[in-house]
Amino acid sequence: MTDFLSQFFQQLINGLSIGAIYALIAIGYTMVYGIVGMINFAHGEIYMIGAYVGLVVLTAFGAASGLPVPVILGSALLISAAVTGLYGYAVEQVAYKPLRGAPRLVPLISALGVSVFLQNYVALGQGAYDLAVPDILSGTWSFSLGGQFDVTFSYSRMLIIAVTVILMVALTMFIKHSRLGQACRACSQDMSMANLLGIDTNRVISFTFMLGAVLAAVGGVLVGQSTGKINPFIGFIIGMKAFTAAVLGGIGSIPGAMLGGFVLGLVETFAQGYWSSEYKDVISFGLLILVLLFLPTGLLGKSSMEKV
Amino acid sequence: MSHYQNAGQGNIFADSIKHALIAAILTVLMLMPIFALHIEPPRPPETALSLSYEWSFLLYGAAAVFCFQLIRPFLSKGLSGLPRFTTPELTPRHQQLALCLLLLGAFAVLAFGDRAQISIGQLAMIYVILALGLNIVVGFAGLLNLGYAGFYAIGGYTYAVLNIHYGLGFWQSLPIAVVLAAITGLVLGFPVLRLRGDYLAIVTLGFGEIIRLVARNIDFLGGPGGLNGVSKPSVFGYEMALRPSQEGVQTFHQIMGWKFQTIHMQYYLYILGIFFAVCAVLVAIRVSRMPIGRALEAMREDEIACRSLGLNPTALKLIAFTLGAGFAGVAGALFAAKQGSVSPEAFTFLESVLILVAVVVGGMGSLLGVIVGGILIAVLVTTGTGFAEYRMLYFGAILVIMMIWRPQGLLPVGRRQVKVKA
Numbered sequence: 001m002t003d004f005l006s007q008f009f010q011q012l013i014n015g016l017s018i019g020a021i022y023a024l025i026a027i028g029y030t031m032v033y034g035i036v037g038m039i040n041f042a043h044g045e046i047y048m049i050g051a052y053v054g055l056v057v058l059t060a061f062g063a064a065s066g067l068p069v070p071v072i073l074g075s076a077l078l079i080s081a082a083v084t085g086l087y088g089y090a091v092e093q094v095a096y097k098p099l100r101g102a103p104r105l106v107p108l109i110s111a112l113g114v115s116v117f118l119q120n121y122v123a124l125g126q127g128a129y130d131l132a133v134p135d136i137l138s139g140t141w142s143f144s145l146g147g148q149f150d151v152t153f154s155y156s157r158m159l160i161i162a163v164t165v166i167l168m169v170a171l172t173m174f175i176k177h178s179r180l181g182q183a184c185r186a187c188s189q190d191m192s193m194a195n196l197l198g199i200d201t202n203r204v205i206s207f208t209f210m211l212g213a214v215l216a217a218v219g220g221v222l223v224g225q226s227t228g229k230i231n232p233f234i235g236f237i238i239g240m241k242a243f244t245a246a247v248l249g250g251i252g253s254i255p256g257a258m259l260g261g262f263v264l265g266l267v268e269t270f271a272q273g274y275w276s277s278e279y280k281d282v283i284s285f286g287l288l289i290l291v292l293l294f295l296p297t298g299l300l301g302k303s304s305m306e307k308v
Numbered sequence: 309m310s311h312y313q314n315a316g317q318g319n320i321f322a323d324s325i326k327h328a329l330i331a332a333i334l335t336v337l338m339l340m341p342i343f344a345l346h347i348e349p350p351r352p353p354e355t356a357l358s359l360s361y362e363w364s365f366l367l368y369g370a371a372a373v374f375c376f377q378l379i380r381p382f383l384s385k386g387l388s389g390l391p392r393f394t395t396p397e398l399t400p401r402h403q404q405l406a407l408c409l410l411l412l413g414a415f416a417v418l419a420f421g422d423r424a425q426i427s428i429g430q431l432a433m434i435y436v437i438l439a440l441g442l443n444i445v446v447g448f449a450g451l452l453n454l455g456y457a458g459f460y461a462i463g464g465y466t467y468a469v470l471n472i473h474y475g476l477g478f479w480q481s482l483p484i485a486v487v488l489a490a491i492t493g494l495v496l497g498f499p500v501l502r503l504r505g506d507y508l509a510i511v512t513l514g515f516g517e518i519i520r521l522v523a524r525n526i527d528f529l530g531g532p533g534g535l536n537g538v539s540k541p542s543v544f545g546y547e548m549a550l551r552p553s554q555e556g557v558q559t560f561h562q563i564m565g566w567k568f569q570t571i572h573m574q575y576y577l578y579i580l581g582i583f584f585a586v587c588a589v590l591v592a593i594r595v596s597r598m599p600i601g602r603a604l605e606a607m608r609e610d611e612i613a614c615r616s617l618g619l620n621p622t623a624l625k626l627i628a629f630t631l632g633a634g635f636a637g638v639a640g641a642l643f644a645a646k647q648g649s650v651s652p653e654a655f656t657f658l659e660s661v662l663i664l665v666a667v668v669v670g671g672m673g674s675l676l677g678v679i680v681g682g683i684l685i686a687v688l689v690t691t692g693t694g695f696a697e698y699r700m701l702y703f704g705a706i707l708v709i710m711m712i713w714r715p716q717g718l719l720p721v722g723r724r725q726v727k728v729k730a
Contacts, residue, residue: 039506053341059357060345086338098712102506105452106711109668112454113707116661120701125342131349134357236657243510282521285514292511293499 006144009151009279011273012266015168017157017226019265020164024219025242026249026257027171028088028212034188034252035208038104041111042091043216044239045118049087049215051230055133062134069136073159073221080221081214088213089206091118096209097202113238122232127284130231133224156225163222167215168258175254180207188252237281244288251300259299318437320381325449330375335373339366365566377620378579403676407589410679414582414703418575426574430646432641432686433581437588439666440675440681441635444592446664447673448601450608452509455516456663461655462489463640465523468535468650473528478645486637492519493633494626501625516660534651536643541580573642576644584638592675595631604628605673658700662719665703668710671717680719 025047030039057076061067086110095114099107110262137159142152175181186194187204195201223238224230249260264287271283344366348358350367415430437458445453466485470476476484496515500508523529530536540548546560549568561568595601603624607614611621644650672683688699710717 031609039510042501049342052347054346056341056345056359059347059359061370062356081595083341086334090334090338095708095712102711102715104508105713107449108452108506108509109664110659110708110711112710114702116658116700116705117704117708120698120704123340124698124701126347128347129349131347131357219485240510247507278525279521282518282525285518285521286430289499289511289518292503292507292514296503296507 006149006151007273011269013151013153013157015266015269016262017160017265018269019111019245019262020160021219021223021226021261022242022264023243023258023261024164024167024215025238026245026261027168027254028216029243029246030251030254031184031208031212033246034254035184035191036096036100036107038096038107039243040096040209040212041108041113041239042095042100042114042118042236043212044235044242045115045122046084046088046091046213046235047216047220047238047242048230048232048235048250049118049122050080050084050127050213050220051224051234052232053083053094053129053217054221054222054224055230058134058136068248072136073225077163077218077221080217084217085210085214087118088209088211088216092206092209097205115239116217119232119235124159126232130229130234132229133227135225135228156222160222160226163218167218171211171215171254181243184208194297208226236285240288241284244284244291247288247298248291250297250298253298253300256300263299316487324378324381331377332370332374336366336370336645339369344367347585404481406676407679410683411582411586414585418578418582423571423574426571426578427688428583428686430574430642431690432683433578433585434642434646435663435666435682435686436585436679437635437639437682438663439670439678439685440585440666441586441632441639441671442591442663443673443675444604444635445628445632446667447560447627447671447678448596448604448608450505451625451628452505452512453629453632454509454657454660455519455658456511456636457514457655457657457659458512458516458519459489459493459636460640460643460659460663461523461650461652462492462633463637464644464650465529465535465640466637467641467644468538469529471538471644472535477539478641482638482641485641486503486634489637489640490630490634493629493631493636497629500621502627508582511526512659513562513660516655520652520655531650532652534654536649538648538650540577540648543576546727548576549656577642580645581642584642588635588638589675589679591635596675598616600627628673642730661707662703665707669718671720674717674719674721677717677719677721681717 025043028046029040029042032038032043054076057079058072061072061075088229091114095110096107099110135156137155140152140154141158142150144150156307177185178256183194183199183204184207186197186199187201191201194204242261245264246257247260249256250260251257268280268284269285272280275283323349343362344363346360346362348360350356350358414433415431417425422427428569438456441459442453442456445451445456463485466488467478467481470481470484471478496512500511500515503511523534524532539724542548543560546558548560548562559568603614603619604627606617607619607621607624616619643654647654666677666681667684668675668681669684670679672678686701
């Protein structure tokens with residue numbers, strides 16, 4: 001029984017930390033969908049670029065430089081967030097802005113193109129192979145529940161959960177109280193009305209893409225610390241999962257994306273732990289399909305009817 | 309008066325230099341971590357990563373963006389005066405002529421091509437069939453199917469499994485492969501079709517990946533290595549081989565009194581490819597002219613209006629899905645016969661993207677367009693090693709550029725219309 005309990009706790013911790021990453025990325029999907037009404041297919045790739053930029057910074061300031069760990073990690077997070085934010089901005093300007101008002105499939109195909117392009121762009125620049133991420137924050141904290149094995153809680157997983165929670169609180173405050181946050185909410189309610197009332201909608205859209213990219217970059221740097229390796233193609237599958245999380249929570253809703261991320265992380269970890277890890281990705285895609293089919297409005301979403 | 313105008317123009321010029329500079333700086337910042345600071349994987353005794361530097365690319369990128377931003381205002385002003393580049397609107401007569409020319413070209417490759425060109429030709433025919441099939445789903449019905457490679461995989465795996473595990477030949481397996489792929493299309497279509505356009509795209513993507521991942525994990529299907537040693541098709545029941553596999557049976561060459569050459573098999577596969585591609589074209593033309601084709605196109609334009617006119621969107625979408633999947637089944641069986649093997653890696657998401665590129669570049673809904681698109685893709689996929697590295701990079705960029713510049717494709721169809729005389 002205690003064995004079962006400690007295993008359960010272990011899965012819970014793992015699930016929460018991976019769910020935190022999904023939640024960070026899902027926010028990008030959900031905000032863009034809420035405001036522009038399109039699925040930003042390339043968002044997973046933005047996350048991958050964040051992971052790469054983070055690794056470049058870690059390598060440059062690496063263990064040899066003798067800087068304290070918080071400085072190294074902090075600079076990796078900040079620089080990666082800044083550069084990846086630029087990518088979010090550039091992608092929107094180049095690939096989506098000329099397509100405003102086009103039929104639904106047109107921006108989706110364009111986003112697909114961006115996704116394929118960015119994967120191979122990074123593969124070309126940094127090589128299409130796995131890179132091991134140096135373990136800056138090694139060490140674990142373990143406790144026993146009296147069973148056969150101890151529950152381990154690595155510092156990197158703790159960091160992931162802590163940073164995610166802080167960012168989410170900050171984001172919620174920002175969207176609620178700042179002028180730009182209010183403009184975001186206004187745009188997601190009614191874009192043309194917001195425009196009439198003097199809100200610079202182009203600026204809001206650019207900002208949304210940048211904010212999504214910044215959060216994805218943080219996720220990318222953190223997940224590198226947790227999983228230990230990255231390659232140019234990691235964005236696809238994690239992007240799909242984060243999208244599932246966004247839909248699960250109710251696409252367009254920011255608290256929904258957070259909730260969806262954590263729920264998905266937990267479901268996935270428990271399914272893997274108690275059922276099969278060989279079918280890990282099948283489980284994720286199956287979940288995606290089930291959610292889209294049976295819960296398209298999500299847990300916290302509003303249902304909408306298509307009208308003539 | 310003129311003084312003010314000059315001042316205004318000076319400002320525009322200063323502004324555009326400022327914009328171009330900012331764009332160039334942003335480009336440098338974006339390119340730097342990807343292209344200038346290259347992460348070197350550690351050499352065995354060491355364990356730490358290191359960085360190597362390469363600044364030239366950064367310089368070129370920044371210069372290119374700077375120049376482009378600088379001339380962009382003038383470019384758009386200059387280009388707006390020029391007539392837009394348009395491809396001629398194709399009448400059905402032109403289209404028939406072009407199709408005949410393409411068929412002639414296919415036979416010319418057969419007559420004069422060497423082994424490598426024949427091989428590209430085989431692949432081109434497979435892509436033509438795939439593009440025509442996806443065109444029914446994406447072009448006619450307007451349902452973005454991102455899991456098309458899944459149906460392609462079902463066709464290929466069906467033939468491979470029937471051949472290796474049950475000893476059936478190509479001609480016995482082909483109908484089963486087509487029917488199985490079509491049934492999969494039908495079964496997957498049922499739940500999917502209630503969904504809106506973009507959700508549908510993601511769900512089909514999920515199905516495509518699941519089909520591939522399942523194939524990867526099942527030993528009966530060969531696991532990650534796939535199935536090898538799929539036999540080649542026979543000719544009217546006679547084997548095309550040096551020696552018959554069973555005693556007392558003649559091979560095709562013995563009957564014809566030919567000397568055996570391995571390239572004959574390649575010719576034969578290519579002819580089969582042309583045969584099936586022509587069949588696919590004929591079916592696609594029929595579909596586009598039948599009431600179903602018209603109804604599909606109408607539904608793409610406005611589903612709600614269609615429903616109020618008494619059309620059944622669910623049935624129509626299912627037909628489109630099933631037909632499209634059937635085409636992929638044929639292509640899959642052909643592919644397995646050509647390669648002599650199937651593996652999960654041949655049917656990845658990127659394969660679906662490639663087929664989509666063929667359809668999008670040619671023009672969604674345009675038969676001639678997607679045929680040309682399919683041939684183009686096959687040629688581009690197989691050409692030289694220099695291109696191969698950047699291949700997917702270009703294909704990604706092509707999708708974006710086509711959507712911005714010409715979402716209707718290079719060879720769009722004119723709308724069928726009747727002019728009423730006054």
